[in-house]
Amino acid sequence: MKNAHAPRALAPRRTTLAAAVSLLVMGAPAWAQEAAEPAPAPAADSRNLKNEDAPVVVVTGVLRSTTADKAALSVTNLDEDRVRSVVPVSAADLLTEIPGVVVTTDAGEARNTVYTRGISNGTSAGTVGYYWNALMEDGLPVIGSPFSNFSADMFLRVDATVRSVQAVRGGSAAVTGPNAPAGLFNYLSKNGFTDQGGMVGTRIGVENEDHPGNIYQKHDFYYGAKNEAGDFAWSIGGHYRHSFGYRDIEKAPNHGGQLKGNMNWRYNGEWGKGEVQVSFKHLDDQVAFLDIVRPLAHGWGPIQFDTPFGRSANFIPSGDLAHTIRSGLNGRTDSWDPQNFAQFRTNAIGLKLDHDFGNGWKISNNLRVQSNQVHHNEAEGVGYQSIASSTAINNLGVALAGHGNTPGYYTFKDRVSGQVLARVNQRTAASALTGGACSSLCLQSTTPNALPNSSIEGNSPIATGNMVLTVSALNNRMRGNDVFDLFTANKTIDFGTGNQLSLTAGAYIAKIHFVRDALNGGLGLMPLQNNPTTMDVSFTTQAASPVTYQLTDPTGFAAIAGTGGSSVGSLYDDVHTREISPLFGLTWEKDNFVADFGARYTSYNFRGTNYRYTTNPNATSRSFGGIDGNPLTLYDNVYAIDPGGAMTIPYDKDVHYWQYTGALSYKLGERQTVHFRYTHGRKNAEGFWNGYDQQWKVDALDQNNLPVINQAEIGYKYRTRGFNIEVAPVLCGPGQGGRHQLQHVCRWCDPVCAARDLQPLQVLRRGSGQYRSHHQLARPAQCAHAEPQPRRAGSLLDHWLRRSAESLRARRDPVPGYAVLCFRSAGALVEGHLQRHAELRLRELRRLLPLPLHRQASYDHGGAGVSAAEQGFGHWPVLEL
Numbered sequence: 001m002k003n004a005h006a007p008r009a010l011a012p013r014r015t016t017l018a019a020a021v022s023l024l025v026m027g028a029p030a031w032a033q034e035a036a037e038p039a040p041a042p043a044a045d046s047r048n049l050k051n052e053d054a055p056v057v058v059v060t061g062v063l064r065s066t067t068a069d070k071a072a073l074s075v076t077n078l079d080e081d082r083v084r085s086v087v088p089v090s091a092a093d094l095l096t097e098i099p100g101v102v103v104t105t106d107a108g109e110a111r112n113t114v115y116t117r118g119i120s121n122g123t124s125a126g127t128v129g130y131y132w133n134a135l136m137e138d139g140l141p142v143i144g145s146p147f148s149n150f151s152a153d154m155f156l157r158v159d160a161t162v163r164s165v166q167a168v169r170g171g172s173a174a175v176t177g178p179n180a181p182a183g184l185f186n187y188l189s190k191n192g193f194t195d196q197g198g199m200v201g202t203r204i205g206v207e208n209e210d211h212p213g214n215i216y217q218k219h220d221f222y223y224g225a226k227n228e229a230g231d232f233a234w235s236i237g238g239h240y241r242h243s244f245g246y247r248d249i250e251k252a253p254n255h256g257g258q259l260k261g262n263m264n265w266r267y268n269g270e271w272g273k274g275e276v277q278v279s280f281k282h283l284d285d286q287v288a289f290l291d292i293v294r295p296l297a298h299g300w301g302p303i304q305f306d307t308p309f310g311r312s313a314n315f316i317p318s319g320d321l322a323h324t325i326r327s328g329l330n331g332r333t334d335s336w337d338p339q340n341f342a343q344f345r346t347n348a349i350g351l352k353l354d355h356d357f358g359n360g361w362k363i364s365n366n367l368r369v370q371s372n373q374v375h376h377n378e379a380e381g382v383g384y385q386s387i388a389s390s391t392a393i394n395n396l397g398v399a400l401a402g403h404g405n406t407p408g409y410y411t412f413k414d415r416v417s418g419q420v421l422a423r424v425n426q427r428t429a430a431s432a433l434t435g436g437a438c439s440s441l442c443l444q445s446t447t448p449n450a451l452p453n454s455s456i457e458g459n460s461p462i463a464t465g466n467m468v469l470t471v472s473a474l475n476n477r478m479r480g481n482d483v484f485d486l487f488t489a490n491k492t493i494d495f496g497t498g499n500q501l502s503l504t505a506g507a508y509i510a511k512i513h514f515v516r517d518a519l520n521g522g523l524g525l526m527p528l529q530n531n532p533t534t535m536d537v538s539f540t541t542q543a544a545s546p547v548t549y550q551l552t553d554p555t556g557f558a559a560i561a562g563t564g565g566s567s568v569g570s571l572y573d574d575v576h577t578r579e580i581s582p583l584f585g586l587t588w589e590k591d592n593f594v595a596d597f598g599a600r601y602t603s604y605n606f607r608g609t610n611y612r613y614t615t616n617p618n619a620t621s622r623s624f625g626g627i628d629g630n631p632l633t634l635y636d637n638v639y640a641i642d643p644g645g646a647m648t649i650p651y652d653k654d655v656h657y658w659q660y661t662g663a664l665s666y667k668l669g670e671r672q673t674v675h676f677r678y679t680h681g682r683k684n685a686e687g688f689w690n691g692y693d694q695q696w697k698v699d700a701l702d703q704n705n706l707p708v709i710n711q712a713e714i715g716y717k718y719r720t721r722g723f724n725i726e727v728a729p730v731l732c733g734p735g736q737g738g739r740h741q742l743q744h745v746c747r748w749c750d751p752v753c754a755a756r757d758l759q760p761l762q763v764l765r766r767g768s769g770q771y772r773s774h775h776q777l778a779r780p781a782q783c784a785h786a787e788p789q790p791r792r793a794g795s796l797l798d799h800w801l802r803r804s805a806e807s808l809r810a811r812r813d814p815v816p817g818y819a820v821l822c823f824r825s826a827g828a829l830v831e832g833h834l835q836r837h838a839e840l841r842l843r844e845l846r847r848l849l850p851l852p853l854h855r856q857a858s859y860d861h862g863g864a865g866v867s868a869a870e871q872g873f874g875h876w877p878v879l880e881l
Contacts, residue, residue, distance in 0.1 A: 004060040029684050057137065060186040061176050063504040063585035064362075064490050070594055072663035073123040073172050074100070074715060074728045078165040083158065083693035087203070089216075089243075091135065091156040095185060098167045099726075104129075106291040108245045109254055110342070111153040116169050116183035117732055119709065129153075132683060132709075134173075134180030138279070140349065140368050144482035144512040145577060147687040153284060153370045155346045155671030158241035160199055160222035161260045163190040170711045170730060174659045174681030175583060175598040178484075178508065181659070181681030181709045190224055192233025192260050198223030206245050206271035210312045210541060215245035236261035247290045247314040250531055253341045254283030262350075265727065269874075274355035279371075281401040283346035292316055293382035293469070296456060309530055310455065313623055315469055317526060319533045323553060325475060325521050326572065326627050327561035328616055336473045345372050360492040365485065381472030386439045387451065387525070388424050388466055391417040395470050395523045396551045397559030402620030403549070408541040409434055409444055412451075412525070415536045415556055421527065422466075423447040425845040428542050448730055453528045467528045468535075473521025481513045488583075493814050504585040508600075514608075516573040520564040522557030524637065539634075553635045560817055561627075563615055570640040575608030575689050575851045592667040604684055607652040612693050613640035651698045652724065654700040657682045657706055671719050679711045691746065794819065872875065 036573065055078045059065045076098045078086075088094045091271035092112040096103045104113040113129035134143045137691025142152040148209075175183040203218045240257035262279035293315045297305045305311065322337035350372035356362050371391030378550035385392040398404055409738045410424045423434075430437040435445035443466055455465040488506030497502070526532035540548045552556045563569045585598035619638045620622040625636035659682055665675035683706060692698050715728035 019297075024473065034161070042415050042478050058166065059170045059188070060136070060166040061184055063116065063176060063488060063506070063583065064502060064587070066587075070589075070665070070673075072594060072596060072665035072677055072715070074726065074730075074850055076169075076712065076726075077165045078167075080084040080163055083162055083165065088158050089207070091153045091158050091187065092672070093164050094158060095167070098169075100169050100526035100728075101167065101183070106294075108288060108290040109243075110287045110344070111149070111291075112153055113287050114183075114185075114777065117711075117730055119732060132180065132182035133185065134177050134183075136177070136280075137186050138189050138352075139149050139186060140350075140484045140486065141510075143372055143480055144484065144510050145480055145514045145686055146688065147478070147514065147516075149376060149476065150372075150374060150478045150480065154287070154342070154344050154374055157239065157258050157283065157285070158187070159218075159237065159258070160201065160220035161235075162187055163195060164188050169728075170709075171663070171677050172598060172661050174679050174709070175585070175661050178510070179602075179684045179686065181679070181683055181711075185507045188556040189260065189262065190222060190237070190433060191233055191264050192224040192235045193222045193264055193266070195222070195227060195235065196233075203291050207243060207249070208312050210310065211244070211248055212551050216243040217241065218243070231266045233264045234326075241285075245288060245290050246312055247288075247316065248312050248530060249288065249314050249316065249318055251318060253288030253318065253339075254286065256283075256287075256344075257284065257602070258283040258346075272355055272357040274353065277350070277352040277354045279348075279350040279352070281346060281348040281350075282345060283344060285344045286341055287344065287380065288316070288318075288341040288765070289315075292378070292380060292415040296384065311744075313530050314534060315382055315526075315528075317471060317533055317658060318531070321473075321555045321557075323521070323555045323557065323560075325519050325561050326636065327518070327519055328627065328641050329561070329570065329613065330642070332519060334475055334519045334521075336377055336475045337878040338377070338379045338473070341374070341377045342378055345373045346879040360494070362490045362492075363488070364490075367483075367485045370481050371479065371481050376474050376476040376478075378474055379471050380474035381470055381523075384456070384469050385470050385525075385526070386466045386469055387422055387454075387468045390441060392468060392525060393424070393426070393441060395521065395525065395558075397562060397634065398539065398551065399637045400559065400562065400619055402548075402622075403539055403634075406539075406541055407543075408546075408553075410538055411536075411538050411540065414527075415534065415554075418536075420447060421449065421450045421452075421535065427538075431542070434542065440740050451527055469526040469528055469532060470535065471524045471526055473560075475521040476516065476518040478516045479514070482703075483509075483511045485509045498589070500589050500593045502586075502587040502589075504583075504598075506583055506680070510577070510579040513579070514575050515572070516571070517755045518569065518571050520560070520562050520570045520640070522553070522560035522562075522804070523564065524552060524557045526556075548632070550633045551635060553633075558635045559638045560635055563613055563640045565745045570613050572611040573608065573689065574610075575606055577604065577686075579604045592669075594665045595663070597660070597662040599658065601658050601705065602684065604655040605653070606655075607687060608689060609691065610649040610651075610692050611642065612647040612649065614643050615639075616641045629641070640646045645845070647693075649692050649698060651692055652702050653698075655684055655706070657684070657704070673715075675715045675717075677711075677713050677715070678691075679709075681709045681711070682706045693695045747771045 002414055036071055051514070056079075057065055057067055058071045058075055058077070061075060062071060078094060082097065083094060086094055086097055089111065090109040092103050092105050092114060095114055096100050096105075096424065100117050102115040102118075106112075107129075114133055115461055116133055119132050120390070130146060130151050130153070132202065135156055137156060139486065142156045143150065143154075146152065166184075166188065168177075168184045168186075170182060173184045177184040199220070199222055201220045203216070203220075205216045206212050207216050210216055217369045218239060218241040220237070220239040222237030224233065224237075226233035236259070237547045238259040241254065242252055244252050244253040245254060258281065260279070260281045264275060264277045266275045267273060295305055295309055295311060295313045295315075297311075311459055316338075318338050318341075322335065322339070325334045327333065343782065348368055350366070350368040352367070353365045355364070385395075393410065394404070405427060407427045407429070409426065409428060412421045412423070413419060414421055423446075424432050425438040425444050428434045428438045428442075429438065433446065436442075449466070454467045456467055460794045486506065486508045486781065488504055490502060490504045493503075511778065524534040525537065526534050536554065536556060537558065538548055539551055540546050545723055553560065561570060579602060581600055581602045583598065583600040585596065587594065587596040614640055621629055623635060625631045626633065626635075627639065628636055631637075659680060661677065661679040661681075663677035665673055667673050688701075688703055691701075709732060709733050711730055713728050713730035715726065718725045772816055
């Protein structure tokens with residue numbers, strides 16, 4: 001069954017008015033057609049074009065190539081015709097055609113989310129959207145080190161060079177794939193032996209039916225050929241694309257393309273026969289992430305939007321906001337321009353060898369050297385806030401500059417016209433200028449409120465007035481230089497007709513150098529309007545001699561080059577990783593029975609240094625002039641500095657673990673097969689160094705406590721011409737690793753005196769245009785004493801729920817609000833266990849709560865939720881009652 005995208009109410013349907021405007025198919029030259037076909041090399045084809053009844057050759061999720069009818073695993077093959085019929089906008093789009101795979105493509109062409117067999121990473125954030133899976137290109141991973149905002153689909157494109165896609169769900173993926181126990185998705189390229197001739201195609205259409213003038217354009221080409229002798233072939237292809245996406249963005253944010261090619265040699269000599277392939281890839285592309293902010297909506301079934309903009313509203317600024325980022329970090333400078341969005345570049349060279357010695361021995365080696373780079377130069381952190389909230393004001397670096405408690409008022413102006421849109425008082429005494437007294441932050445009554453669309457009405461959980469949008473200038477450069485090599489040697493022993501044993505041994509080696517260099521481009525506020533831009537903001541003190549400080553630069557950004565938030569701040573990471581994974585497998589075929597077993601041992605090392613910065617100590621001085629020397633311009637005063645050794649965090653860690661899988665299949669007839677498979681897999685968290693912002697965390701965390709996935713499946717396959725059916729019920733469950741990790745994470749909570757494994761139940765009230773913690777209620781039991789048994793984890797949660805409910809009943813708070821149950825876990829597996837346990841208690845908890853309960857159609861994880869996941873210490877899942 002085809003899996004649907006995320007709810008289309010929040011992402012307008014793409015309307016393809018013209019699937020292909022022109023298509024030119026060119027036959028191969030006559031000298032290529034007349035040549036006799038040589039014997040095919042191992043794993044050369046992923047499907048048979050001449051005989052539809054022939055089984056598909058499977059090269060993904062197996063230690064040696066086999067056919068789909070013999071493969072005791074859940075595998076799906078999307079051939080070229082299927083790929084074309086889908087008309088994919090992104091690489092993730094194709095995966096919607098695969099049973100058991102759920103794809104969310106709200107982000108657009110990259111940074112999407114893929115779940116296989118219901119195994120998620122506990123957040124819908126596309127920053128970590130392929131956590132349990134791996135995207136592969138021609139048998140090797142697209143990236144070596146998945147990381148927040150550095151995911152595989154950023155560097156993978158689908159065009160005329162893709163021949164087929166093979167997907168393996170669970171099962172053998174743990175042993176045969178690169179740290180992907182839930183699934184492998186292998187995009188296989190054409191070459192001159194398998195696909196001669198060529199094509200040129202142009203696709204034009206409309207992605208957003210609400211804005212038919214935003215035209216989607218993509219131009220593909222491919223050509224492949226071989227020589228008369230049939231021992232040499234070459235191919236080249238690629239594409240260029242120009243599109244807007246489904247948001248109402250003024251200028252097309254998506255444009256760029258790629259060029260791919262390969263050369264293949266076949267040989268036959270004294271030592272056997274085989275094939276050598278040399279390949280290259282160059283990608284230069286720009287993409288916008290369209291899920292940075294979504295229009296507010298509520299309701300079940302028909303979705304009601306809370307603003308007058310509709311489903312395709314764009315709150316991502318893309319106007320003329322470019323500015324230079326000057327910092328206090330040894331004179332480092334950079335630039336930020338939201339019209340650049342996210343820019344991706346890949347350069348890769350591959351070398352592949354398949355050799356058959358002719359005596360039952362075969363070897364295969366697949367090598368790739370590549371560099372993947374992304375420059376995040378987009379607007380991030382776009383969210384709804386009241387203009388009179390401390391969150392909105394502090395977003396401008398006011399507290400860091402020492403003005404958080406200074407009496408005065410903030411002036412918000414339209415940067416183009418100079419019109420005053422609003423003023424906000426801060427701790428002011430009553431006066432003719434500022435109006436009534438204000439004890440904290442108050443909208444100034446003496447100034448007309450000219451904020452556009454500032455009121456969100458209806459049943460929205462933040463229905464209120466005075467709304468504005470926050471924005472952060474994310475400037476983040478990441479680079480991964482990778483070397484991958486997969487070597488296997490196979491020996492087949494024939495014991496007679498229908499009886500043979502195949503032994504495979506090999507190793508996967510990966511060396512990666514990953515660098516993240518972030519220099520914060522600043523923070524700002526925008527009116528709530530379509531295609532917004534930043535406001536000019538200043539602060540005037542209430543004193544006998546008032547002083548006015550300019551908080552934003554000419555482009556409307558404050559706190560430039562500051563520490564920012566956890567995802568947009570200034571920082572630097574430099575890490576080297578090394579993985580060596582020996583693997584072994586055997587397959588025994590006896591009449592209609594096939595039994596296989598595979599095991600993989602992984603030795604993983606990561607070492608490097610994280611540099612974390614702090615706000616310069618002079619920021620609060622009224623005589624400090626910042627980078628420009630002017631004490632009245634505060635936007636360049638709160639820049640980050642390198643404090644030296646205290647925030648220079650070195651680490652050198654080793655991770656070791658085993659994975660294994662075994663299966664037994666039986667062929668019921670020419671077209672029917674049944675199989676059983678059991679897999680014990682683990683997930684290496686990889687980018688967990690991101691959480692090393694203090695040295696004690698390096699010492700306290702043992703990264704060998706990895707999540708475990710145990711999978712058992714029973715499969716049935718039936719195949720005939722033009723019709724295939726596959727049924728594979730699967731049971732997935734966590735192993736002991738996840739529960740031990742819970743204990744260990746509880747242990748490191750103690751130094752900061754916070755029970756961070758379970759957070760207190762909170763009542764979140766509507767007020768001041770934001771969700772705000774109204775009461776800190778019952779604290780959970782001390783997490784340091786949590787034991788690694790699941791019953792203990794459940795009882796800890798029971799104790800917490802009971803105390804929280806009792807506290808709520810005793811308080812009988814008259815303020816309308818919403819009860820939201822939040823808890824933190826050490827990883828997705830523990831999270832899943834506790835969440836299921838919590839759901840069993842929700843009905844009882846609902847009876848005990850005195851407050852009106854509110855259930856939303858969906859919850860967008862963001863803010864602290866994404867931050868916690870990025871730090872590698874778990875997630876902040878939310879259950880809304």
